[in-house]
Amino acid sequence: MFFETLSDLGGGFLNALSPMSLAFALLGVLIGTIVGTLPGIGPITAIAILIPVSFGLDPAHGLIMLCAIYYGSMYGGSISAALIKTPGEISNAVMALDGYQMARRGRARTALATAALGSFIAGTLAVIGLTFLSPVLVQVSRVLASPEYFLLMLLALVLASTLVTGSWLKSGIAVFIGLAVGTIGLDPQMGAPRQTFGLDMLRDGVEFTIFAMALFAVPEAIRHLGNPRGFRKPVPIRKGPMLNREDWRRAAPAWARGSGLGFVIGVLPGVGPTLAAFMSYVMEKRLFEWRPRGRKERFGEGAIEGVAGPEAANNGGVGGAMVPLLSLGIPGSATTALLLVVFIMYGLQPGPLMFEQESTLVWTIIASMYIGNLALLVLNLPLVGLFVKLLTIPPVVLYAAILCFVLIGAYAIEYSLSGLLLILVFGILGYGMDKFGIPLAPAILALVLLPLIESNYSQMMQISGGDLSVLVQRPVSLTIIIFTVVCVALPPMVRLLRRRGDRREEKVEVPA
Amino acid sequence: MTQTAGMSGDVPPGGDVRRPSWRDAALASDTLLGAVVAVAGTAFFVSARGIAHPPQLVVGPGTLPTLIGAGLALLGLALMVQSLLRNLRGPLAEGPVTAGESAILDERRPGADAGVAVQVADASAPAEMSVPERAAGPTEAAAPAAGARRLRGGWRVLAAFALFAGYVLAFIPVGFLLSTAVFLFVMTTFAQPEKKVRNAIVAVVFTLVVYVAFIYGLGVYLPSGITPLPIF
Numbered sequence: 001m002f003f004e005t006l007s008d009l010g011g012g013f014l015n016a017l018s019p020m021s022l023a024f025a026l027l028g029v030l031i032g033t034i035v036g037t038l039p040g041i042g043p044i045t046a047i048a049i050l051i052p053v054s055f056g057l058d059p060a061h062g063l064i065m066l067c068a069i070y071y072g073s074m075y076g077g078s079i080s081a082a083l084i085k086t087p088g089e090i091s092n093a094v095m096a097l098d099g100y101q102m103a104r105r106g107r108a109r110t111a112l113a114t115a116a117l118g119s120f121i122a123g124t125l126a127v128i129g130l131t132f133l134s135p136v137l138v139q140v141s142r143v144l145a146s147p148e149y150f151l152l153m154l155l156a157l158v159l160a161s162t163l164v165t166g167s168w169l170k171s172g173i174a175v176f177i178g179l180a181v182g183t184i185g186l187d188p189q190m191g192a193p194r195q196t197f198g199l200d201m202l203r204d205g206v207e208f209t210i211f212a213m214a215l216f217a218v219p220e221a222i223r224h225l226g227n228p229r230g231f232r233k234p235v236p237i238r239k240g241p242m243l244n245r246e247d248w249r250r251a252a253p254a255w256a257r258g259s260g261l262g263f264v265i266g267v268l269p270g271v272g273p274t275l276a277a278f279m280s281y282v283m284e285k286r287l288f289e290w291r292p293r294g295r296k297e298r299f300g301e302g303a304i305e306g307v308a309g310p311e312a313a314n315n316g317g318v319g320g321a322m323v324p325l326l327s328l329g330i331p332g333s334a335t336t337a338l339l340l341v342v343f344i345m346y347g348l349q350p351g352p353l354m355f356e357q358e359s360t361l362v363w364t365i366i367a368s369m370y371i372g373n374l375a376l377l378v379l380n381l382p383l384v385g386l387f388v389k390l391l392t393i394p395p396v397v398l399y400a401a402i403l404c405f406v407l408i409g410a411y412a413i414e415y416s417l418s419g420l421l422l423i424l425v426f427g428i429l430g431y432g433m434d435k436f437g438i439p440l441a442p443a444i445l446a447l448v449l450l451p452l453i454e455s456n457y458s459q460m461m462q463i464s465g466g467d468l469s470v471l472v473q474r475p476v477s478l479t480i481i482i483f484t485v486v487c488v489a490l491p492p493m494v495r496l497l498r499r500r501g502d503r504r505e506e507k508v509e510v511p512a
Numbered sequence: 513m514t515q516t517a518g519m520s521g522d523v524p525p526g527g528d529v530r531r532p533s534w535r536d537a538a539l540a541s542d543t544l545l546g547a548v549v550a551v552a553g554t555a556f557f558v559s560a561r562g563i564a565h566p567p568q569l570v571v572g573p574g575t576l577p578t579l580i581g582a583g584l585a586l587l588g589l590a591l592m593v594q595s596l597l598r599n600l601r602g603p604l605a606e607g608p609v610t611a612g613e614s615a616i617l618d619e620r621r622p623g624a625d626a627g628v629a630v631q632v633a634d635a636s637a638p639a640e641m642s643v644p645e646r647a648a649g650p651t652e653a654a655a656p657a658a659g660a661r662r663l664r665g666g667w668r669v670l671a672a673f674a675l676f677a678g679y680v681l682a683f684i685p686v687g688f689l690l691s692t693a694v695f696l697f698v699m700t701t702f703a704q705p706e707k708k709v710r711n712a713i714v715a716v717v718f719t720l721v722v723y724v725a726f727i728y729g730l731g732v733y734l735p736s737g738i739t740p741l742p743i744f
Contacts, residue, residue, distance in 0.1 A: 172587050183580060
């Protein structure tokens with residue numbers, strides 16, 4: 001299988017290296033970085049707004065470009081996080097801690113280069129992982145049937161609502177809001193409208209991109225326009241060496257740790273780059289404080305490990321999240337959920353079948369990910385000065401323009417008033433959710449998963465005659481259930497144990 | 513449970529140690545939120561119960577919506593109870609706006625000043641981290657002036673939403689060019705009245721550039737409405 005994979009990948013590279021594919025990969029990275037650098041815009045908004053741009057392209061080029069946009073916008077988000085402390089999205093938030101502190105201490109160049117190199121290394125390692133893990137998963141998927149798929153999606157939602165920042169009750173509410181919105185519209189079995197509450201604009205259901213744009217772009221823009229406040233002045237980037245020997249020595253292990261951690265977390269359904277970045281930050285902090293080795297600064301005050309680890313984990317998570325998406329058709333995070341929608345838009349259904357039927361296309365896209373990662377590095381190191389200029393756009397103009405783009409995007413999807421009205425309605429909902437601390441990303445993931453959950457659930461129940469015990473009788477599905485329970489039960493138990501341990505430790509360490 | 517570990521024991525900087533009352537607890541934002549979610553979930557549940565169930569199907573069109581509505585209602589109820597209990601227990605209970613997501617570097621929101629306490633997964637995930645710098649408690653923002661400012665801020669957000677709603681409704685009947693140019697000018701001027709000239713220039717140039725780019729570059733149609741310019 002190993003050599004088969006290599007030859008498939010080789011074939012993919014032949015296609016991905018064609019001038020047109022190469023051009024779209026480069027263009028995607030460039031556009032993605034530009035849009036991602038704009039403050040307050042992260043990967044989800046960037047992809048959602050740019051989907052109309054790819055309408056006229058054939059599947060291979062469109063998908064290559066949107067994947068490249070994903071990478072680019074991830075990196076762009078770190079630029080705005082490091083220089084004006086305004087991350088595009090939560091997954092870049094960690095960069096605004098030590099990255100911003102490094103920049104303030106005159107090391108902006110080093111911080112951005114550390115992030116770029118980390119993104120490249122982790123991104124490439126993750127694509128290698130994706131290359132060799134996906135065919136294995138495709139093989140494994142032969143033993144999976146509707147009960148397992150149903151449980152895997154449930155697992156994704158459970159992880160998405162428990163392994164997040166903030167209250168799990170609120171992220172649970174976010175998941176159920178997404179599910180509820182997903183059921184609105186024509187039901188898949190009878191084709192009759194349901195849960196429309198008599199409203200015409202709900203008859204055809206809620207288009208996913210509209211929901212994503214309304215939730216992510218509209219509240220952010222309205223909040224700013226209502227209470228405009230200037231951004232910080234970008235921290236100037238001083239000339240000088242990017243990384244000195246000491247930086248390399250400290251960053252390299254952090255990159256390695258971040259890459260591994262990021263990929264593993266990314267592969268888990270339901271959680272993606274965000275959790276990877278946060279966990280990596282925590283891990284680096286612990287390691288740092290455990291063995292400071294005479295370093296000058298404290299963690300949180302511009303430690304290079306706090307940039308290298310999370311930024312690598314972030315991009316490792318992106319690659320990891322692609323694994324379940326491509327091989328099983330299960331998106332691992334809100335952004336990959338958006339990519340799933342893009343695949344479907346092009347008439348493709350990610351999963352084992354796609355590897356058989358659209359083998360060339362799949363491998364072309366995977367090959368283009370290697371290229372995209374390299375392009376990111378090649379473009380970003382020299383062009384960073386140009387991207388920084390974007391940070392000086394007046395925020396009021398930027399956010400008003402975003403609202404226009406959102407409406408154009410919504411109009412281009414359906415050419416109807418109901419799409420526009422939904423933007424308004426869900427924009428208000430998103431504002432309210434954000435105001436009350438309900439996270440938005442789990443709702444988006446849930447909306448995408450709902451049709452898959454429903455079809456697998458009804459298939460399973462139809463076959464078993466309504467008997468749920470089928471879930472525990474099949475070995476694989478039982479394993480998934482046990483895994484889910486462990487994932488949910490472990491963190492609180494660890495915390496409980498640690499709390500006890502802390503008390504004991506405190507007594508010991510008081511003299512120091 | 514959501515408190516930053518070090519803070520929960522301390523007296524807040526403001527020194528306000530009044531006893532929590534039922535009224536305060538009932539009006540706490542999470543209690544109200546829970547109630548709203550519970551009501552919405554119930555409405556969804558009731559509506560889903562009304563969906564006809566064809567006898568030949570084990571899972572009908574209404575099965576999942578019913579479960580989801582019930583789940584939403586229960587979660588809302590749970591949030592309500594949790595918030596009530598928490599607010600009755602102590603004065604600090606409202607906590608650093610559990611919006612862990614945005615608490616991070618949020619400078620937009622009053623109270624949640626810049627990376628005060630970054631809590632990774634307060635309820636369930638592995639750890640928490642806090643940025644040592646500027647560890648001022650969110651309670652500081654409770655000065656009376658802040659309240660008034662927040663109220664005015666709320667009205668301005670409402671007004672911004674109203675302007676956007678106008679744009680949404682005008683987009684198709686009025687047409688892209690006119691509605692977008694007017695919206696951009698009005699919205700930017702609402703936000704920054706001192707920069708009318710810049711706003712006007714931006715509104716016109718942006719609208720034309722986007723129009724040309726989408727119609728000719730990308731082949732995406734935009735509504736022409738009553739705008740006299742033809743799509744050529």
